[in-house]
Amino acid sequence: MTANLFEPVRLGELVLPNRVVMAPMTRSRAAEGDVPTELHERYYAQRASAGLIVAEGTYPSKHGKGYSRTPGIATAAQVEAWRRVTDAVHRQGGRMVLQLMHVGRVASCNNKEPDAETVAPSAIRAHGTLYTDAKGLVEMDMPRALDSSEIPGVIEEYRQAAVNALAAGFDGVELHCSSGYLPMQFLLECANQRSDGYGGSLLRRLRFPLEALETMAGAIGAGRVGLRICPGNPYNDMRDDDPVATYSALLDAASSLGLAYLHVSRSPDPALDAFALARRHFRGPLILNDGFAGASAAQALASGAGEAVSFARHYIANPDLAERLRDGTPLAPFDRTTLYTPGPRGYTDYPPYAACPQPPVSTIGATGP
Secondary structure, three states: OOHHHHOOEEEOOEEEOOOEEEOOOOOOOOEOOOEOOHHHHHHHHHOOOOOEEEEEEEEOOHHHOOOOOOOEOOOHHHHHHHHHHHHHHHHOOOOEEEEEOOOOOOOOHHHOOOOOOOEEOOOOOOOOEEEEOOOEEEEOOOOEEOOHHHHHHHHHHHHHHHHHHHHOOOOEEEEEOOOOOHHHHHHOOOOOOOOOOOOOOHHHHOHHHHHHHHHHHHHHOHHHEEEEEOOOOOOOOOOOOOHHHHHHHHHHHHHHHOOOEEEEEOOOOOOOOHHHHHHHHOOOOEEEEOOOOHHHHHHHHHOOOOOEEEEOHHHHHOOOHHHHHHHOOOOOOOOHHHOOOOOOOOOOOOOOHHHOOOOOOOOOOOOOO
16 A cells, blocks of 8 residues: 555655655754754664655754754754764665754744844744743744845855755755745745845745755755745744745746755645645655655555655654554654653654564464464
8 A cells, every 4th residue: 555655766866765754853952062962863863764864953053043952054063963963874774854944033042142143034023932941931032134235144054054964964955944934934924024125025035045945056956955845834923815826936936946856744724735736836856744644645646746755743753664654563652741852762762663562462262283
């Protein structure tokens, strides 16, 4: 039933041995200096049988950090630490790209370095709270609107982050243009009230994410750059009055870049088929995300809706998810209380199926020798 999940596929310059993708998930385990640790090495290496791992959202500059204990790819120490992670994955035969996540206004100064700012397209606060180690839940910062002259510098941060990612051994990068973070903030009028070349009309609001993609593609090759979207996603105080128009225009423009893939999440709006919209407007491979099990993933691929399927929650407690889907073995549940807590518990201590205690084989009704 899931056979087509285990056929190889090419996404730009990325050649995957199967179509089971590990989606990026924030797990808040970075150490001081926002560097990955030996725990990250173990965690990702345990999951290297995925056709592709998309590593957790990682900030391209200190200004782009928003959450507690999230890693960066901006310093030499961060690059070196990520190199140990990618080496561990590659030794297991895996492939790995890094999701670049500048959160923009979705941030608290309590989680940032003292000289880091919270910046956004416009000085519009996102309603909501986020967790800080120092003060618990706090309101999100009021952001400072970026000056027109500063925006090329932010785009340069993405370019350098892509270069750093390849220096750290990643096979590519993915631009996070969802969940209410900076590229999505530029895209939508609810967060972008600019009157310069980066705001106002839809064409101008497209400019920031497209320029970020272009500069990364120019630095490391378009075939190693992916894009993540979720049309109609209201997360982090976002609102889009016409997501079909917004994302049709974005994808029509992005298609000309020759990107490795589009990673598209199911829309929370039941009236909007994000997968069909992506197929109509993006000329390239699609990774489908959100709510899939093995059978539904295989069905989606068989129907031509996408080229691969990514799994998030299932990968938390099932490091050998690809093998479990292939063999039809049961999936383990995960512990929600340890999703974002420091340390190995709930992170690297989930065993593969082969190591799980198995119930004894019943002998009821068996005949003797």
